[in-house]
Amino acid sequence: MRNAFADEITTLAERDSRIVLLSGDIGNRLFNDFKERYPSRFYNTGVAEADMIGIAAGLALGGLKPVVYTIASFAIYRAFEQIRVDLCYPNLPVVIVGVGAGLGYASNGPTHHSCEDVAVLRALPNMTVLAPADAWELRSLLEAALQLTGPSYLRIGKKGEPLVHETRPAIQIGQALEIRSGSDIAILCSGTLMPQTLKVASDLESTGIKTSVFSMHTIKPLDEKLLGRLFRDVKLVVTIEEHSRIGGLGGAVAEWKADHFQANARLLRLGTPDQILHHSGEQEHALEMCGLTVEKMTSAIRQASAG
Amino acid sequence: MTASVDELHLIARRIRKTVLELSHRAGTPHLGSSLSCVEMVVAAYWGGLKLDPAFAADLSQDRFILSKGHAATTLYAALAMKGIFPESWLEDYAKPGSPLGEHPSPGTPGIDVATGSLGHGLPVGIGLALASRIQGRDDRVCVLMSDGECNEGSVWEGALFAPAQQLNRLTVMIDYNKWQATGRSDEVTALAPLREKWSAFGWRAVEVDGHDVAKLVYWLNAPPDADGRPTVLVAHTVKGKGVSFMEDDNNWHYRIPSSSEVTRALAELQPL
Structure with missing residues (x-):
């Protein structure tokens, strides 16, 4: 990047x-x-x-x-x-x-x-x-x-992140990009965990859970219009980010949900835990420690979606 | 210089009067700090820089940053006297809804930079000086700091960077009144020798009497250093200057003057 x-x-x-x-x-x-x-x-x-x-x-x-x-x-x-x-x-x-x-x-x-x-x-x-x-x-x-x-x-990330888009997308600050559609679950991802997120979505889809994915490239101002629609139309909204579960995209969406009583869908926030990551290791290892691998995220979402 | 030295001294006395009255009326502190930098503010606005209110938005104007934002009343008195905002605004100083708070707020006419937290003015001033050079302008930037402010690491980050860029149209004035909020500034940190420190950092560092307005005006108008060094005026001052019973008494960092104290102080400032 x-x-x-x-x-x-x-x-x-x-x-x-x-x-x-x-x-x-x-x-x-x-x-x-x-x-x-x-x-x-x-x-x-x-x-x-x-x-x-x-x-x-x-x-x-x-x-x-x-x-x-x-x-x-x-x-x-x-x-x-x-x-x-x-x-x-x-x-x-x-x-x-x-x-x-x-x-x-x-x-x-x-x-x-x-x-x-x-x-x-x-x-x-x-x-x-x-x-x-x-x-x-x-x-x-x-x-x-x-x-x-x-x-x-x-x-931004560092280097060598895989491309998600094939060409330069038309982007407006504050308006999320729909990357794939699906009517059961919506995953909102901000940042470079998008390739993993797309893999999670296709794994879920293969077991019959129709999953949409949005790039929440703008965390502030939040795309409230999209949130209003998703929390009305799907049963579970998931946030994924390489950031603490405190205060990031997940935090922002949770705040929004608290302010909107009519929001039906449940919310699952995936992110890094509230701790300093002492152990040395590459990014892949750190993400594993944080539960942010495709397998662990898919499993967490599956569990939340069944509950 | 457009004003005579006598006129500059008269302006300084009038600013001190306003500063005393504002502190008393609003019950706001930092009187000693506001009184020690009056001549430097007068030199900037009446003797040194191009700060014409009619062209406030014009980038070719010079820039003055009161980095020691706790001396806001001195700045407000100057801005009002210069007509940059109406004198009537002073009446509402620090009242609810007034644009003139205890520290300068950007967006107030004549004020670009939020100060009050120390150590911000110099880096912003460096950016302004750099912007001028990039765009081929020759305006000057002047930053007024306090001696206590030199505790802040960001001051020394800026002190290192500005000479590396040869920003010789940047002038820093340090109000060296030898006090900070709760102690002698040379004792709280090893500030002395202050001029030598700045000199070692690559500045054209000059020691001046910070109440000698003519000398301050001279240095603000001095040709930029031929070697490209920015200039720092280590200005020796007296905290509470101009009012005998406040001078060098650090109680006046926080104390609010009573009406009889204001009366006594104003008597010392005559003629006004």
């Missing part, structure tokens, strides 16, 4: 001379093309995430369109107060791109995990929270985020 980001931002910067890219001392060689083409619009602001956000705020105030890129956990946790005060308070158009969000950096250990980033950013007024399912969605969402008048967070 990071390659798609580098490629897309380079293309977009050609069309809009106001785009400025800030990197928190990561992306070695990733932005070589960008740097070569727009030397005055790329800055490595160093290992100083708090400052990077403040600088981005100043660039936006000065009439530019800054895009900030670093590892998700550093961008969000270290610089949270700057995001709140410098970006959300004055509502400035800055795009924060968090790479390796969720467990993309699993093997680097819990300092690099970001399974609470959506929870904290979703609570901030004026913030838009985006999580593309694949590189194509990332490209569309990045372009759309740059049109916003306020701050946004694009939580």
